[in-house]
Amino acid sequence: MRERNREKILAAAEEEFAQHGFRGATIQNIAERAGLPKSNVLYYFSNKKLMYGAMFDDILSRWNKVFTDIKPDDDPAEALSSFIRTKVDMSRKYPLASRLFAMEIIQGAPFLLEHLRTNMREWVRGRAEVIQHWIDEGRMAPVDPVQLIFLVWSSTQHYADFQVQILMVENKAEYEKRDFDHAADFLTGMILRGCGLEQPA
Numbered sequence: 001m002r003e004r005n006r007e008k009i010l011a012a013a014e015e016e017f018a019q020h021g022f023r024g025a026t027i028q029n030i031a032e033r034a035g036l037p038k039s040n041v042l043y044y045f046s047n048k049k050l051m052y053g054a055m056f057d058d059i060l061s062r063w064n065k066v067f068t069d070i071k072p073d074d075d076p077a078e079a080l081s082s083f084i085r086t087k088v089d090m091s092r093k094y095p096l097a098s099r100l101f102a103m104e105i106i107q108g109a110p111f112l113l114e115h116l117r118t119n120m121r122e123w124v125r126g127r128a129e130v131i132q133h134w135i136d137e138g139r140m141a142p143v144d145p146v147q148l149i150f151l152v153w154s155s156t157q158h159y160a161d162f163q164v165q166i167l168m169v170e171n172k173a174e175y176e177k178r179d180f181d182h183a184a185d186f187l188t189g190m191i192l193r194g195c196g197l198e199q200p201a
Contacts (some may be wrong), residue, residue, distance in 0.1 A: 001174065004086070005034075005036060005044065006041065006044055008034040008035070008036065008166060009030065009031075009034045009036065009041055009044055009045065009051070010051075010054065010055050010058050011034070012023045012031075012033035013025075013030050013051050013052070013055045013057075014036035014096050014097055014100060015033055015096060016029050016030045016033055016092075017052065017100055018053065018099060019094040020062075021103075022048070022052055022111070025047075025048065026048075027041055027042065027051070027159040028045075035082075038153070041201050049111070052111055053111060053112075053115075055100075056100075056101065056104070056111070056112055056115065057115070059094070059097040059101060060101075060115075060120070061102070061129055062090060062094065063087060063090055063097075064123065065086075066082050066083055066086040066125060067079065067082075067083040067086075068123070068127075069143055070127060070130050071130065072130055072134070073132075075154060075200070076134045076139050076140045076195070077140075077192055077195055077197040077198060077199065077200050078200045080152075080188075080191065080192060080195065080197070081188050081192065081199060081200050083152055084152055084156060084184065084187050084188045084191060085184045085188060087152060087153070087156035087157070088156045088180055088183055088184040089180065090156070090160075090185070091156055091157055091158075091159040091160035091180070092159070092160075092175070092177065092180040094160075095160035097160075098157045098161055099160060099161055100158035101157075102157070102161045112163065124146060124149055127145070127149060128145035128146050128149065129145075129146060131145035131149075132142075132145050140195045140196050140197055141194070141195050141196030141197075143194065143195055147196070148191075151191065152191065153186050155191075156187065157174075159180065163175070
């Protein structure tokens with residue numbers, strides 16, 4: 001029950017912060033969106049700043065979970081393919097999360113600077129070491145591991161962050177799941193070929 005309430009609060013926070021920004025969002029509105037008393041929300045998060053930080057921790061964990069546990073003996077094509085496809089699916093399921101993150105970064109990351117310096121930097125370095133191991137063993141082309149991670153992040157989140165642009169260019173009223181499936185197939189093929197890899201069967 002506690003974990004379920006926390007999930008409801010963070011989901012409501014995504015909606016509230018996306019609509020009103022950090023300054024305009026209120027804990028009362030988040031409580032109403034979550035269908036919980038304000039006192040319950042304050043039990044989990046004593047102030048708005050803590051909630052905002054927890055929301056981003058949840059978003060980043062959700063995005064990168066599938067690539068967090070990669071190991072040197074994993075298959076590079078399978079690991080990268082899973083990462084790309086999962087990130088595209090995150091853009092489909094949680095577009096607000098991606099836009100919130102983009103807005104925070106564009107504003108200079110006032111609430112995420114410490115996270116970027118510590119947790120995210122460490123995460124990227126750890127994944128880059130595994131990718132470099134695959135390269136050193138001749139299991140994939142010699143690419144820049146950090147730039148590869150940036151490429152996966154940016155290309156997959158594009159479908160959430162620039163949804164209006166894409167829909168206008170493609171003359172569509174809204175996305176369908178098959179649009180995301182097509183995007184995932186395209187990105188997976190392009191990125192894997194650039195890494196000298198074939199798509200997993």
